[in-house]
Amino acid sequence: MLTTFLSLTTATLASTADGEPGFWFKTWLGEPTRSPVAGHSDSAFMYIWWFCVVWFIFLMGLMFYFVIAFRRKPGKIAPRSRDHNSKLEIFWTIVPTLMLVHIFWIGFEGYMEKVTPPGNAMELKLTGYKWSWDMEYPGGVVVNRGTSAGKVATDAAETVPIFYIPADTPIRLRMNSTDVMHAFWIPNFRIKSDLIPNRYTGLWFQASLPASGPTIKYHLKSKAEENLKADPNSTFSEALAGEPYEDHWIFCAEYCGTGHSEMAGIIRVVSAGTYKKWLADQANPSTLSPAERGARIYKARCISCHSVDGSSGTGPTWKNMYGYPFAHTDGTSHVNDDQHIAEAIRYPNKHIRADYPAGGMSAFPESLLSNKQVEYVIEYMKTLSDKAPATTPEETQKPAEPAGAATPAEKK
Template sequence: MNPFLGLFDSARAATFPAQQGPVARFIFGRDPQEAAYSAGVEGLFMFIFWISTFVFIGLMALSFYWAVKYRRRPGVAPPRSPSHNTALEITWTIIPSIVFISLFFVGFRVYAKQVIAPSDAVRLDLIGYRWGWNLYYPGGVTSTETLPPGTISASSVPVFMFPEDTPILLEMSSQDVIHSFWVPDFRSKMDLFPNRSTSFWFRTSKLQPGDMDNPDLGYPNKEHILYCAEYCGDQHSQMLGLIRVVPREVYENFLRNPWPEGISLVEKGKLLHSLRGCNACHSLDGSSGTGPTWLNWYGYEHRYTDGSTHLADADFTRESIYYPGRKIRSGYQNVMNSYLGQINEEEMRALIAFMRSISDQGGDPTAGFPDEEEETGGN
C-alpha cells in the first residue's frame, strides 16, 4: 500500500470511530448499516459538522468580545486598524488548507469505496417507476412479498430479500422520470434516470442471532426502508420499499420457490397488482385514479379517445398492458409505461384472472388457463 494513502487511512480510522457518539446517534438514529462505506460517509459528515460548530462558536465568541472591547466610548479615540499582518494571514491560509486537503483525500477514499464494487458482487437489476420499485433476481425472479397498506405506507410496499454477508451490485434505471435510491441506514443515495444505467453497491452484514428486526419471521433478519429521494409526482411519498437481509439458505430457497406454496392464479394476480405498481393508478373499489379502476373493467365495452369502443377481453387486456398508448380510455391521459418485457406470460395470465374475479362479467377467472400446478411445477 502507498504509505501516503495508508497514513490517511489511519487518520480516518482515528477520526471516524466505528461506534456512534451521542450527537451522531441523535442526528442519524441507527448505526450505519450494511454498506462498507457507510461509517466513512457518516464520519465525514460528523467531522465537517464539528469543524463547522467549532468555527461558528469561535467566530461568534470573538465577535462578541471585540464588539465589547472596541465599542465606542466618550473621550476615547478609535484605534487605527492595522492594514497588514503577515503571521495572521499565513496562519488563516495554512490551517484551513491543511483541513480541506485532508478532507479531500479522506473523502476520495470513501468515494472510491462507494463507486467501485467488488468483482464477486451479486448483480441485480432495479427498476424505478412512478410510484414503486421492481427488483429482478437471477433467472428473472422478482419480489413476491409486500407489506400490507398501513404498515409503513398508505399503500402496499414490496419486500426485497438479500443474502447476508454478500456484496450486492444494483444496476438501476428508471421507466419514466428521475428517481433516487435512498436508504438512510446506508448513508448514501444514487439517482435513477430514464434510458441510462447507474449503479449502487453495498455489502450486507453478517447476521447475528439477536438480529431480529422482524421477529415474526422466526429467523435472524435486518430490515432497511428504501425511499425515493427525488420528487417524482403526487405519490412520491408512497414510493417505498423494504430491504430485508436474511440467512443465505432463506435467500436461496426464495430463488427456487419465489411464490408462496399453494397460491392460486387469482391470488397471484392480486399480489402482482401491488408488486408491479398497478395499484398506484388503478383502484379495485371503483374509484377513479390516474387510470381507470379495475373493478368491473373486464368483460365490458369501454369508449376510447379515438371514438372507438372495445370489449375488455383477455387479448385487449394484454395489448393494453404491453402497448398502453395504442388505445387511451376516454377521460384519461396517456401516462402509462409499457410493461413489455417486464411482465411474463405467466404473470399476465394471473393479472387477467384477477381482473376477471373482480368483474361481474368475468365468468370463471381461470377458464381457458392451464392448471397452475402444471404450469409452475407446484411452486
C-alpha cells in the first residue's frame, strides 16, 4: 500500500512539473524554473503546500466548528465527555509520522539531485568577497563587475557582475570566500550554497533557454530590463544582437555587512555558440587600452570606497589625486606618483593620509591584484587627474574613457 501511495504521489509530482503552472504555483514561485533539477523541488514545494492547506483547513475548520457549536450558554454546563482516547491518540501520532517520513523522502530525493553534479559538468571557480563576486572561466578568464556589469535597476547604487553561461550545459561551481561568509543563491534555479573562507564548497545547475525564436527574453522584470537592453558597461552587446538570452538574479543570502543587499549578480544564459564567441572575446580583450582595463578593475574592486568625481567616500576620491602631494599622519608628505600609489595599494597603512582614518583600506596583495593590474589602475588614475603626464594630446583632452564616462552618473 505504501509503495502504491509513493508511486502515486511521484506521478502527481511529475505531471504538475510538466503542465502549465496554476495560479498557486505562480503566486508562490512565479515563472516555472529553467533548471531541470529545480523542477523536482518545485513540485515538492507545491505538494507540501497542498498538504499544509488540507491540514490547516481541517484543523481550523474543527476549531471554528467547536467554538460555535459548543459556545457557552447560560445555565448549561458542559456534558461529560472523554478526556482521552488511546486508540485515537495512537492513530494521530502514527499517521502524521508516516506522512512526514514521506515528505522527508521526497526532499531527500530532490536534494540528492541538487547536490550531485553530473560527471561531465563544466567547472567554474567563484570567489565571493565584500561585496561582489568574481568568476573564473576555463582558460583563466576572470569576469567580475569590472569586466562585465549590469545594474539591478537603472537607478541602482552599484553595478553587479554579469556571468555568461552556456545553455543546456551542466555547470559546477567551486566556491570560496576571501573574507567572511557569503551565500550564493540563484532564486530562479532554487539553489543556494554558502561560501566559506577556509574551505571550498560546491553547487551545480543547468539552465535552458526558452524554445522560442531569436527574440530576447528577459526573466528579470521592471526597470532592470530597459537597463540591460542598453547595457552600457558590457563590452559584448554587439555579439548578443539578435541572439536569445535570459537573465537570472544572483543574491548573497548570508549576511555579510554594509554592502550585503548590494551583493547581487546576474547569470546570463546564452546559446553554446554565443558563449564561445563571448569567452573568446573575454580571453583576448586586445582592443582595450591600459586605462580602460584600469577602469574595469576600479569598478570591480575600488568603487565602493573611492569616487572619481571629486566627492569623498570611505576613501579619498581619485579625481585629481595623481600627481598631487598629500600630507600624512606621520608628518611626511608625498606626491602621488606611480611608485607611491603602488605602495599605497599593497601596503595601505604604511602612510595614512591625514584627512582619512587609519585602517580604512584593506591591503591588496598580489593574490588580489597582479602587478600588471596595479599598473592598469594607475593608468586609469592618470586619466582622472589634470597633472597626469601628457602622452598623446587626445588622452589629456578626454580624461574620461568610455567606461569611465558612465561612472559619474551612476556614482552615489
